[in-house]
Amino acid sequence: MYFSIDPNGEVPIYEQLVRQVKLAVADGVLVGGQMVPSVRQLSKDLAINPNTIARAYQELQSDLVLEPLRGRGLVVRRDSFTRCTKARNSLVAETVRRALADALSGGMSAAELRDLFESELAKQDVSNGKDTKS
Amino acid sequence: MYFSIDPNGEVPIYEQLVRQVKLAVADGVLVGGQMVPSVRQLSKDLAINPNTIARAYQELQSDLVLEPLRGRGLVVRRDSFTRCTKARNSLVAETVRRALADALSGGMSAAELRDLFESELAKQDVSNGKDTKS
Amino acid sequence: MYFSIDPNGEVPIYEQLVRQVKLAVADGVLVGGQMVPSVRQLSKDLAINPNTIARAYQELQSDLVLEPLRGRGLVVRRDSFTRCTKARNSLVAETVRRALADALSGGMSAAELRDLFESELAKQDVSNGKDTKS
Amino acid sequence: MYFSIDPNGEVPIYEQLVRQVKLAVADGVLVGGQMVPSVRQLSKDLAINPNTIARAYQELQSDLVLEPLRGRGLVVRRDSFTRCTKARNSLVAETVRRALADALSGGMSAAELRDLFESELAKQDVSNGKDTKS
DNA sequence: GTGGTCTAGACCACC
DNA sequence: GTGGTCTAGACCACG
Numbered sequence: 001m002y003f004s005i006d007p008n009g010e011v012p013i014y015e016q017l018v019r020q021v022k023l024a025v026a027d028g029v030l031v032g033g034q035m036v037p038s039v040r041q042l043s044k045d046l047a048i049n050p051n052t053i054a055r056a057y058q059e060l061q062s063d064l065v066l067e068p069l070r071g072r073g074l075v076v077r078r079d080s081f082t083r084c085t086k087a088r089n090s091l092v093a094e095t096v097r098r099a100l101a102d103a104l105s106g107g108m109s110a111a112e113l114r115d116l117f118e119s120e121l122a123k124q125d126v127s128n129g130k131d132t133k134s
Numbered sequence: 135m136y137f138s139i140d141p142n143g144e145v146p147i148y149e150q151l152v153r154q155v156k157l158a159v160a161d162g163v164l165v166g167g168q169m170v171p172s173v174r175q176l177s178k179d180l181a182i183n184p185n186t187i188a189r190a191y192q193e194l195q196s197d198l199v200l201e202p203l204r205g206r207g208l209v210v211r212r213d214s215f216t217r218c219t220k221a222r223n224s225l226v227a228e229t230v231r232r233a234l235a236d237a238l239s240g241g242m243s244a245a246e247l248r249d250l251f252e253s254e255l256a257k258q259d260v261s262n263g264k265d266t267k268s
Numbered sequence: 269m270y271f272s273i274d275p276n277g278e279v280p281i282y283e284q285l286v287r288q289v290k291l292a293v294a295d296g297v298l299v300g301g302q303m304v305p306s307v308r309q310l311s312k313d314l315a316i317n318p319n320t321i322a323r324a325y326q327e328l329q330s331d332l333v334l335e336p337l338r339g340r341g342l343v344v345r346r347d348s349f350t351r352c353t354k355a356r357n358s359l360v361a362e363t364v365r366r367a368l369a370d371a372l373s374g375g376m377s378a379a380e381l382r383d384l385f386e387s388e389l390a391k392q393d394v395s396n397g398k399d400t401k402s
Numbered sequence: 403m404y405f406s407i408d409p410n411g412e413v414p415i416y417e418q419l420v421r422q423v424k425l426a427v428a429d430g431v432l433v434g435g436q437m438v439p440s441v442r443q444l445s446k447d448l449a450i451n452p453n454t455i456a457r458a459y460q461e462l463q464s465d466l467v468l469e470p471l472r473g474r475g476l477v478v479r480r481d482s483f484t485r486c487t488k489a490r491n492s493l494v495a496e497t498v499r500r501a502l503a504d505a506l507s508g509g510m511s512a513a514e515l516r517d518l519f520e521s522e523l524a525k526q527d528v529s530n531g532k533d534t535k536s
Numbered sequence: 537g538t539g540g541t542c543t544a545g546a547c548c549a550c551c
Numbered sequence: 552g553t554g555g556t557c558t559a560g561a562c563c564a565c566g
Contacts, residue, residue: 012541019236027241039554049543054554062330067410071451071551071553088240089250095233096251099226100258102153106222107161110259116223117230117251124234125244142335146565183339183566280556287504295509307539317558322539339538339566356508357518360501364519367497368526370421374490375429378527384491385498385519392502393512414550451551538565548556 001029001037005046013048017056019091022065025076025084032078036066063087139180147182151190153225156199159210159218166212170200197221269297269305273314281316285324287359290333293344293352300346304334331355407448415450419458421493424467427478427486434480438468465489 003020005013024030036042039057043050057074060066064083066074103113137154139147158164173191177184191208194200199218200208237247271288273281292298304310307325311318325342328334332351334342371381405422407415426432438444441459445452459476462468467486468476505515 007542014541020239023236023240027239038552040552051544052542054556055541057554059330062327068554069551070409070415071549073553085240088236088242092233092237092240092242092247093250093254095229095236096254097258099229099233100254102157102222102229103226104258105154105161106157106219106226108222108226110255113226113255116227120227120230120234121244121247124231124238141338147338148565186566189566275557282556288507291504291508295507306537308537318539319559320557322541323556325539336539337566339564341538353508356504356510360505360508360510360515361518361522363497363501363504364522365526367494367501368522370425370490370497371494372526373422373429374425374487374494376490376494378523381494381523384495388495388498388502389512389515392499392506416550454551457551539563540565541561541563543561544559546556546558549554551553 003042003046005048007048014052014056014059017053018059018063021056021060022063022084022087025065025080026088028081030076032076032081034076035069035073036076038073137176137180139182141182148186148190148193151187152193152197155190155194156197156218156221159199159214160222162215164210166210166214168210169203169206170208170210172207271310271314273316275316282320282324282327285321286327286331289324289328290331290352290355293333293348294356296349298344300344300349302344303337303341304344306341405444405448407450409450416454416458416461419455420461420465423458423462424465424486424489427467427482428490430483432478434478434482436478437471437474438476438478440475 001024003017005016007013009016011019021030021036030036036057037045039050039053042048042053046053057066061068061074064077065080067077069075100113104110137151139150141147143150145153155164155170164170170191171179173184173187176182176187180187191200195202195208197217198211199214201211203209234247238244269292271285273284275281277284289298289304298304304325305313307318307321310316310321314321325334329336329342332345333348335345337343368381372378405419407418409415411418413421423432423438432438438459439447441452441455444450444455448455459468463470463476465485466479467482469479471477502515506512
């Protein structure tokens with residue numbers, strides 16, 4: 001289970017991590033009870049400062065997604081699947097809402113918008129389709 | 135023609151302004167040759183620091199949306215409609231793309247996603263319907 | 269409005285700050301809309317690293333006690349009084365509960381416990397009485 | 403005589419053990435000369451790392467609560483009852499003091515505080531009453 | 537001026 | 552080994 005980080009993107013690194021962990025839980029890639037990579041390990045793998053990883057893990061704890069096994073590491077909470085699914089839904093809904101608001105206030109018709117949505121969906125769904133189908 | 139600014143939102147105030155001007159041009163609410171409010175005027179109307187307005191207008195000039203009318207203010211460039219429409223399209227496309235990426239990597243099915251999109255579209259399209267239809 | 273920090277105590281500095289801010293809001297010393305000292309200012313006043321202050325303020329934001337006025341600083345949210353009062357109550361209740369649990373499981377009688385409580389209350393209430401009464 | 407450990411609580415496991423042993427001595431559940439369970443035994447019973455048990459027992463020896471019986475294990479010192487009672491008292495007093503400090507600095511009135519104390523006392527005293535009385 | 541992010545490196549407690 | 556805390560200092564975006 002690995003994460004892909006864009007250190008030069010506009011969204012902070014720690015937030016990319018937080019989001020990806022939540023999405024992974026919602027997707028079922030990370031399941032309750034499973035350990036996440038240690039701070040030091042991830043730090044090496046992603047070539048990112050340990051403090052940045054720690055901050056992401058910290059936020060995931062206060063969001064009740066991870067919990068500490070003291071002295072041993074961090075695990076995904078068993079009750080976090082529902083929470084992460086909800087988080088995913090509101091995250092996506094919010095982004096969709098922003099897209100709609102911009103589109104409509106910019107005079108884009110509902111038809112154009114729907115076309116754009118479907119074409120983008122076709123692109124991304126295909127590329128992920130193989131994994132999803134298996 | 136007024137703008138609605140959310141001073142506590144996550145997107146910077148100056149960027150909200152830039153975006154709203156571009157969307158207004160794409161929508162046809164602002165047309166070539168039309169003057170935009172003066173920095174001082176907008177600053178009072180929106181209760182926002184004049185520097186922030188100035189920064190937005192400056193960016194709109196370097197984006198070739200506005201141009202100065204020597205000593206009299208700023209006007210919408212006559213060739214900016216196409217440009218703003220393109221900007222709107224790529225802006226919306228980008229947001230849609232992000233929503234799709236998050237949704238799919240979080241295990242949301244294409245069907246769920248489409249439902250969410252349509253329901254949000256129904257909400258916002260209805261509320262804007264009157265203006266759009268005219 | 270100043271805070272008293274014990275840098276050598278067992279509780280982390282940033283948490284002492286978080287708690288004191290919440291208690292100050294519950295007490296009415298900090299009211300909605302009021303600005304809190306800037307990170308740099310507090311950092312100088314308390315002789316504490318700015319990052320530590322920032323972390324406390326960060327937590328206070330995610331706890332919906334503070335909100336940013338972008339570019340200008342942080343203010344107490346107008347709806348945080350109730351929240352902080354509740355936080356105070358559960359904080360105190362939790363501590364009392366722990367004291368009771370230890371006392372009873374250690375064979376201390378309810379009478380002894382009540383005496384101890386009243387005597388400590390007399391001590392601290394007197395010392396704060398003057399300020400409270402005014 | 404068994405201990406109840408919360409491995410995810412905020413207080414370290416070894417300290418929970420130390421405290422519970424002292425409280426048991428103060429309560430009279432553990433008396434001078436009595437043996438405590440072996441490290442290996444407790445480790446299995448509580449599903450806790452033996453090192454953690456060992457650390458707690460070590461601390462209890464340096465606190466003069468336990469003493470080794472050469473080659474046979476650890477026993478409660480005959481003079482430890484008074485010591486543990488004092489430890490219990492200062493432990494409880496300290497916790498009460500912290501609760502009071504937080505309550506008063508958070509604007510909670512002495513009356514509210516007393517109510518809270520009595521209600522919590524009623525709860526816990528009732529539930530422990532049967533055991534205590536027997 | 538404000539807060540936010542990231543890096544670097546040190547030290548600690550816990551298991 | 553694990554995470555947690557703190558310090559130091561740099562850089563950035565925002566108003």
